[in-house]
Amino acid sequence: MSDQKTPTINFKEKAMELLPEGASFEACLTCGLCSSGCPASGLENMDPRKFIRMAMLGMDEELSTTPWVWCCTQCKRCQHVCPMNIDISQLVFIARGNWPQEKKPAGIVRSCQLIRSTDSTSAMGLPPEDFVFVVDDVLKEVRETQSGFENLQAPMDKKGAHFFVNQNSREPMNEPDEMVPLWKIFDMVGADWTYSSKGWAAENFCMFSGDDDAWYQVIKTRVDAVHELDCKVWLNTECGHSYYTMWNAIAKFGMDVNFKLESLVTYYAQWIREGKLPVNSDWNVNNIKFTVQDPCMIVRKAYGDAIADDMRFVVKKLVGEENFIDMQPNRSANYCCGGGGGFLQAGMTEHRRAYGKRKFDQIAATKAAYVLTPCHNCHSQMEDIGHFYGGDYGVVHFWTLICLSLGILGENERTYLGPDLLALID
Amino acid sequence: MTEEARHFETELAVIGSGIAGFAASIFALNKNITTAQVGNTGAVAYTTGYLDLLGKIEGETGAVENPWESVKTLKNNCPNHPLSDISTNDIEEAFIQFTTFLGECGIAYSSPGKTNITALSPAGTLKKTLCLPSTMAPGPKAFAAQKPCVIVDFKGLKGFSGRQVVANLQDKWPNLRTERISFPDMTSGEIYPEVMARALEVEQTREKLAEAIKVVAEAVKVIGLPAVLGMHSPDFVRAELERLTGLEIFEIPTMPPSVPGIRLREMFEQVFPQKGLTLIPQQKVQSLTFKDNEVVLHIRDNYGPITIHAKAVILATGRFLSGGLEAHITGISEALLDLPVTQPEKREDWYLNQYTDVRGHAIHKAGIEVDSSFRPLGKDGKPYHQRLFGAGIILAHQDWIRSRSGAGIAIATAYKAVEAVDNFLHA
Numbered sequence A: 001m002s003d004q005k006t007p008t009i010n011f012k013e014k015a016m017e018l019l020p021e022g023a024s025f026e027a028c029l030t031c032g033l034c035s036s037g038c039p040a041s042g043l044e045n046m047d048p049r050k051f052i053r054m055a056m057l058g059m060d061e062e063l064s065t066t067p068w069v070w071c072c073t074q075c076k077r078c079q080h081v082c083p084m085n086i087d088i089s090q091l092v093f094i095a096r097g098n099w100p101q102e103k104k105p106a107g108i109v110r111s112c113q114l115i116r117s118t119d120s121t122s123a124m125g126l127p128p129e130d131f132v133f134v135v136d137d138v139l140k141e142v143r144e145t146q147s148g149f150e151n152l153q154a155p156m157d158k159k160g161a162h163f164f165v166n167q168n169s170r171e172p173m174n175e176p177d178e179m180v181p182l183w184k185i186f187d188m189v190g191a192d193w194t195y196s197s198k199g200w201a202a203e204n205f206c207m208f209s210g211d212d213d214a215w216y217q218v219i220k221t222r223v224d225a226v227h228e229l230d231c232k233v234w235l236n237t238e239c240g241h242s243y244y245t246m247w248n249a250i251a252k253f254g255m256d257v258n259f260k261l262e263s264l265v266t267y268y269a270q271w272i273r274e275g276k277l278p279v280n281s282d283w284n285v286n287n288i289k290f291t292v293q294d295p296c297m298i299v300r301k302a303y304g305d306a307i308a309d310d311m312r313f314v315v316k317k318l319v320g321e322e323n324f325i326d327m328q329p330n331r332s333a334n335y336c337c338g339g340g341g342g343f344l345q346a347g348m349t350e351h352r353r354a355y356g357k358r359k360f361d362q363i364a365a366t367k368a369a370y371v372l373t374p375c376h377n378c379h380s381q382m383e384d385i386g387h388f389y390g391g392d393y394g395v396v397h398f399w400t401l402i403c404l405s406l407g408i409l410g411e412n413e414r415t416y417l418g419p420d421l422l423a424l425i426d
Numbered sequence B: 001m002t003e004e005a006r007h008f009e010t011e012l013a014v015i016g017s018g019i020a021g022f023a024a025s026i027f028a029l030n031k032n033i034t035t036a037q038v039g040n041t042g043a044v045a046y047t048t049g050y051l052d053l054l055g056k057i058e059g060e061t062g063a064v065e066n067p068w069e070s071v072k073t074l075k076n077n078c079p080n081h082p083l084s085d086i087s088t089n090d091i092e093e094a095f096i097q098f099t100t101f102l103g104e105c106g107i108a109y110s111s112p113g114k115t116n117i118t119a120l121s122p123a124g125t126l127k128k129t130l131c132l133p134s135t136m137a138p139g140p141k142a143f144a145a146q147k148p149c150v151i152v153d154f155k156g157l158k159g160f161s162g163r164q165v166v167a168n169l170q171d172k173w174p175n176l177r178t179e180r181i182s183f184p185d186m187t188s189g190e191i192y193p194e195v196m197a198r199a200l201e202v203e204q205t206r207e208k209l210a211e212a213i214k215v216v217a218e219a220v221k222v223i224g225l226p227a228v229l230g231m232h233s234p235d236f237v238r239a240e241l242e243r244l245t246g247l248e249i250f251e252i253p254t255m256p257p258s259v260p261g262i263r264l265r266e267m268f269e270q271v272f273p274q275k276g277l278t279l280i281p282q283q284k285v286q287s288l289t290f291k292d293n294e295v296v297l298h299i300r301d302n303y304g305p306i307t308i309h310a311k312a313v314i315l316a317t318g319r320f321l322s323g324g325l326e327a328h329i330t331g332i333s334e335a336l337l338d339l340p341v342t343q344p345e346k347r348e349d350w351y352l353n354q355y356t357d358v359r360g361h362a363i364h365k366a367g368i369e370v371d372s373s374f375r376p377l378g379k380d381g382k383p384y385h386q387r388l389f390g391a392g393i394i395l396a397h398q399d400w401i402r403s404r405s406g407a408g409i410a411i412a413t414a415y416k417a418v419e420a421v422d423n424f425l426h427a
């Protein structure tokens, strides 16, 4: 540990610079709706209302050094419920960036370093050639072992493909078979898609470290990769923050891009509506109950309720309308799970779980057997708090359930299914 | 990257998500008028849950027992008051439709009665109201019957003190005592009613709380709790706690940020889209363009621009707290259209010397003027536009805080405004 001192920020001045986007922090009514609805309230003896008040009172030294900024996942729920539209997460971002590199949570810093260590932009440091190898290897095996998929494709660096598809590093690194269901879905709908050996990774912890330059560099590599392949659509995989980090950066840094940014969820819904993905819920003969987690990174912070409605459309088709139970609150008002903002990487396990208690209660109240979510961080966090608080639900990706419903889920692709679901497909 | 604008077509657009805005949308749904509503959280998230019609008359001492009689006296006392021109039949119908809708959507309310109910405030003082959530209804009854009762509060919960409630009530309710317990699995630091309410949606939490309540109840059969009995299904949560304890349980409102208001907001956000209403929550209308055949509302959310094309608009943007009115050095203005605001002539006249002066402050009656069809008046004294209507506490000539008539003004004027919109659309 270094003894480098954390510089003190003048938060009030910074807040003024943020206007108009940042809304006027001075307009705060101290009503407490933000704190009441924030799962990080109370951690490190801090909450959003207190943060704003201390900023306005000039208590800059305390705010510059409070570890709470690493507990706020920047989920923007506080802004959502604030009558004055005040966005605390912007101050939190500035505070994070101000911490000396040596004092920031090592997990986040290291992930950001790894992202920038190769052209992959992978937080696990998986180099391009290894990614290409893993994809090739898994593809070969599927072609050899799964009947009906002898011609399955996983195109790499295919110029002019419609979709540039990104990939969370967790799959090629730790659970490569989890890539396969998505390939099968693309195969079924006849999508013209490609992976890229450069800039293929989805995750971006540089944004969470509060480091604007690093964030920009990562996104630049990815944007260049899409341009190089001349793709029309950058299609984000089932990962929440990776959408936000790209979408927000393009606006924030004024980047020039000639492709569209889209989320897989929108396409799942579209393909089902068009009949290209003929999913149904006939398999769910035991009426197993499902709920859905709205990742704040794509719902509240980006698309709004439209994508949440798409998610519900897909889920209901997959499991049956009567077997879907919504969490409360939901859509744009949903709680962050507590896995976001780099919390999972920050090494603050106890705090992260305390934050996640809100999510656990939400899930427990539904009594659902499974949570579906198109977000890797949500997935990991909900599994962890489930174990910690004694819940007995499972967490599944959309691609798993889509392939299950279509009867094409391979044996190695069933990691997240519990015995109740396995019994239905064996 | 180009942003894609989203467009919506609708007959009616409601601006504001306070009680007036929500009420207007309910009345419009009941009349099969296609509706879009825009607005970020207003005072509704702070309300106690009580729906007041009229609790006090200016210039008269004592509380109003019969609001229906008292509303009629407004015609003489305050002829410009927004309620003075609305018939009691219409007010009653508006309350019935509003509370029925809430009940159908999962938050049961008492129907408007012939007289006011004497209800408990967060501090344990008594106030008059017309309708209250069913979760709170047994409290006033237990008080009226003077049943022995325990007010239970929680370690770490601010904004509700059993001791304060009992201290304020002890002369009027002799068999009242208080106990403090820990909320299950929340032992450290400040805890919020919202968090407790959500935790009580979980069966295991209810079971643990029921055990703790039974211990402190001893022989007493009636328990008053702060309003934390669930967020999404309060009536079920209360019934379950009664079943588990074998006791009668009721809620008392807490100081804001309080659960009853958040319940209402979340319920509306959930139910309106299901009923086909276009709801754009937590956003402000930035500007309006009036055309001969429509009004266009311009909005911006995180994702980009939104426009709503409407045949008629109801302005229900509230007063200062919600941003409908703005106070400047030079005077008070209406924020969206710069409608003329009826207000004291000089800034010095806004407040009397004593903040607590019983006569009230002139600034609390500032607002916009409307004609008999609830059309806001422009600078020339004529309706600003035939497609514009107004409702709620943005209307001038009423001090809803002092007259304890917040929800009443919001609900009744929204009812009349929607009636006028309906006449206009289908004339």
Ligand SMILES: Cc1cc2nc3c(=O)[nH]c(=O)nc-3n(C[C@H](O)[C@H](O)[C@H](O)COP(=O)(O)OP(=O)(O)OC[C@H]3O[C@@H](n4cnc5c(N)ncnc54)[C@H](O)[C@@H]3O)c2cc1C
Pocket (backbone or CB within 6 Å): B015, B016, B017, B018, B019, B020, B021, B038, B039, B040, B041, B042, B043, B044, B046, B047, B048, B049, B050, B051, B052, B053, B256, B283, B284, B285, B286, B316, B317, B318, B319, B321, B322, B323, B324, B336, B391, B392, B393, B394, B400, B404, B405, B406, B407, B408, B410
């Ligand atoms: C602390 C507190 C406690 C209360 N307790 C009670 C009670 O016990 N009983 C009772 O009867 N009443 C109570 N009220 C009053 C009740 O909430 C109000 O009377 C009622 O909400 C007023 O209705 P309104 O809709 O006219 O205005 P508001 O509730 O102020 O709502 C105005 C709405 O307009 C929105 N808005 C403003 N500008 C724009 C724009 N440009 N675009 C889109 N939207 C905009 C605001 O965001 C807000 O949603 C209480 C109020 C407060 C503050």
Ligand code: SF4
Pocket (backbone or CB within 6 Å): A027, A028, A029, A030, A031, A032, A033, A034, A035, A048, A049, A052, A078, A081, A082, A083, A084, A085, A086
């Ligand atoms: S919700 Fe908004 S106005 Fe209320 S205390 Fe928080 S920041 Fe201030």
Ligand code: SF4
Pocket (backbone or CB within 6 Å): A037, A038, A039, A040, A041, A047, A048, A071, A072, A073, A074, A075, A076, A077, A078, A079, A088, A089, A336
């Ligand atoms: S951004 Fe989320 S975690 Fe951070 S203060 Fe706001 S509500 Fe809390």
Ligand code: SF4
Pocket (backbone or CB within 6 Å): A073, A075, A240, A241, A294, A295, A296, A297, A298, A335, A336, A337, A338, A339, A340, A341, A375, A377, A378, A381
């Ligand atoms: S992990 Fe999920 S809920 Fe949490 S910040 Fe990320 S997207 Fe939001």
